Amino acid sequence: MSTPACPECGREQLEDHPAGLLFQHSQACTLLAAEDARRVADVDQASRVGWPFTRPATAVERQLLTASGRSLPADDAEAFVIVDYALANAVRRRTFPTAEPITPQETP
Numbered sequence: 247m248s249t250p251a252c253p254e255c256g257r258e259q260l261e262d263h264p265a266g267l268l269f270q271h272s273q274a275c276t277l278l279a280a281e282d283a284r285r286v287a288d289v290d291q292a293s294r295v296g297w298p299f300t301r302p303a304t305a306v307e308r309q310l311l312t313a314s315g316r317s318l319p320a321d322d323a324e325a326f327v328i329v330d331y332a333l334a335n336a337v338r339r340r341t342f343p344t345a346e347p348i349t350p351q352e353t354p
């Protein structure tokens with residue numbers, strides 16, 4: 247299986263990265279801008295509620311998860327992300343406990 251790539255800019259996913267879900271992006275990629283904004287918002291939220299915390303997954307996270315071969319439940323209440331801080335690596339880490347691997351559709 248080839249390395250998953252960003253659906254917009256085509257740069258590859260950094261698999262097995264301590265940050266969890268992480269893609270390389272071109273500077274012009276709008277998903278990069280959305281991801282950067284979300285990271286800033288997460289750090290801000292952690293300053294109020296502490297690490298880790300849980301929040302609904304964003305549309306961009308859904309998109310990138312799909313690109314990496316996993317999908318979240320359609321119900322937003324079940325599509326959540328645990329946002330933590332990996333001290334050893336000094337990175338925000340996102341995990342998606344309800345994400346399921348996408349099984350390839352069988353062609354008839």
Ligand SMILES: [Zn+2]
Pocket residue numbers: 252253254255256257269270271272275276277278
């Ligand atoms: Zn991208």
